[in-house]
Amino acid sequence: MKGYLIKNVHVLTMNENMDEFPVGSILIEGDSIKAINPPDGASLPPDIGIIDGKGAIAVPGFINAHTHTGMIPFRSLGDDYPDRLRRFILPLERRAMTKELILLSARYACAEMLLSGITCFADMYYFEEEIASVVKEMGMRAFLGQTIMEEATCDSDEPHGALALADGFIRAWRGDELITPMIAPHATNTNSPEKIRQAAEVAGKYGVPVSMHVSEMDYEMAHFKKAYNKTPIAFLDSIGALSPRFIAVHCVYASEDDISILAASGCAVAHCIGANTKSGRGVAPVKQMLAAGVPVALGTDGPSSGNTLDMFTQFNLFAKFHKTAHNDKALFPAKEIVRLSTSGAARALGLGSISGSLEAGKKADITLIETESVNMFPVFDPYSVLVYSANSSNVDTVFVNGRLLLRGKKLTCFDLGELREKLRKEMGFFSKEAKALAKDSKHFS
Numbered sequence: 001m002k003g004y005l006i007k008n009v010h011v012l013t014m015n016e017n018m019d020e021f022p023v024g025s026i027l028i029e030g031d032s033i034k035a036i037n038p039p040d041g042a043s044l045p046p047d048i049g050i051i052d053g054k055g056a057i058a059v060p061g062f063i064n065a066h067t068h069t070g071m072i073p074f075r076s077l078g079d080d081y082p083d084r085l086r087r088f089i090l091p092l093e094r095r096a097m098t099k100e101l102i103l104l105s106a107r108y109a110c111a112e113m114l115l116s117g118i119t120c121f122a123d124m125y126y127f128e129e130e131i132a133s134v135v136k137e138m139g140m141r142a143f144l145g146q147t148i149m150e151e152a153t154c155d156s157d158e159p160h161g162a163l164a165l166a167d168g169f170i171r172a173w174r175g176d177e178l179i180t181p182m183i184a185p186h187a188t189n190t191n192s193p194e195k196i197r198q199a200a201e202v203a204g205k206y207g208v209p210v211s212m213h214v215s216e217m218d219y220e221m222a223h224f225k226k227a228y229n230k231t232p233i234a235f236l237d238s239i240g241a242l243s244p245r246f247i248a249v250h251c252v253y254a255s256e257d258d259i260s261i262l263a264a265s266g267c268a269v270a271h272c273i274g275a276n277t278k279s280g281r282g283v284a285p286v287k288q289m290l291a292a293g294v295p296v297a298l299g300t301d302g303p304s305s306g307n308t309l310d311m312f313t314q315f316n317l318f319a320k321f322h323k324t325a326h327n328d329k330a331l332f333p334a335k336e337i338v339r340l341s342t343s344g345a346a347r348a349l350g351l352g353s354i355s356g357s358l359e360a361g362k363k364a365d366i367t368l369i370e371t372e373s374v375n376m377f378p379v380f381d382p383y384s385v386l387v388y389s390a391n392s393s394n395v396d397t398v399f400v401n402g403r404l405l406l407r408g409k410k411l412t413c414f415d416l417g418e419l420r421e422k423l424r425k426e427m428g429f430f431s432k433e434a435k436a437l438a439k440d441s442k443h444f445s
Helices: 069-074 084-096 099-115 128-138 162-173 193-206 218-228 232-238 256-265 273-278 286-291 311-326 334-339 343-349 382-389 416-426 428-438
Strands: 003-012 020-029 032-036 049-060 062-067 118-125 141-148 179-185 210-214 246-250 268-271 296-298 366-369 395-400 403-407
Touching: 003 366, 003 382, 049 382, 049 395, 062 099, 062 246, 062 268, 062 296, 062 343, 069 084, 069 099, 069 118, 069 128, 069 428, 084 428, 099 118, 099 128, 099 395, 099 403, 099 416, 118 128, 118 179, 118 395, 128 141, 128 162, 128 179, 141 162, 141 210, 162 179, 162 193, 179 193, 193 210, 210 232, 218 232, 232 256, 256 286, 268 286, 268 343, 273 311, 286 296, 286 311, 296 311, 296 343, 311 334, 311 382, 334 382, 416 428
Parallel strands: 003 049, 062 118, 118 141, 141 179, 179 210, 210 246, 246 268, 268 296
Antiparallel strands: 003 020, 020 032, 049 366, 366 395, 395 403
């Protein structure tokens, strides 16, 4: 059985006690963590690999609670356009997104996340079976949900046709070691109430999560106020769609009553601070959510909405926007922010027994962040360094399920340049259509 001993690292366990070992070691045996700080003379596998961390910070692999891996081609397209969703994204998804393009995009997105220390992510997009094959190939852990919309999409000519696709996808991937299938109605205002109920029933039938954009858009809020005199969250509750399996994405406009509903129903929230502030929507009431006991995890959103697929950007933006919104410099100490993408995220996604902390018996999902680069000295507080100083270029080593996927800041099984070139070539028709859509827009060149 293959094993590794990671030595000379500052271990941030992110366990319940937030134990920390400034000069620590981690023993990996097979796919799991065998021990933290094994004693001298401990039994080691015969083919043990020794990794000298050289003072690196060792953390549980980061968990990205919401993204759209198929959307790399949209990055930097119409970023400042007022209604980019309807002007660019939805038309291009119908015209130009193909199975092959989504596959190559997902592969590139996985590479980008590994390079930034992310070991697990939750995805919502189309042709999700292709994304599943990529995730297995890349060796990552993921929650994958087939997007359901009331309009025809690139993978379904029938309105809400993806509901049947989702059912088949869930049955095909249930029980996989690394992949947890989900069902993903796109949003409260892009699906009929009946289809939202059906999606919840499918989730209940198979015991899988539901991921859905909720209380994100101002026009979404206005629609539910006018049509039902309710907020989207109150409406979802009224039709029986909420449960401990439900992951509400964004919740920018959640009210105090909404937060009470989320807490009572056991829902989790995926908070995407980068995308929400880039679009000018606001800062979700995470302080109040956590105080009410709602599990919250950080997400990057897609490479179109948030542009980067790394947690360090989210850490930094989270700290600064939330402190500013509450005019409280002491709000959310750095270690609490790191928790939102490790043990807190694992709780939100139901992964607590598998990953999210560095403890014996957990799966070996581990990220090492080197401390030798110019921006990483000195390290008085490792959590503060991760939130305010570090960036994805400092990620040196990544394990997922005991498999070494990144070492010396390079992917061990894939060539990034080759992945980029294949994606670039496949984007030919997409790029042509994007330029045609944008020819009258001063926001694009």
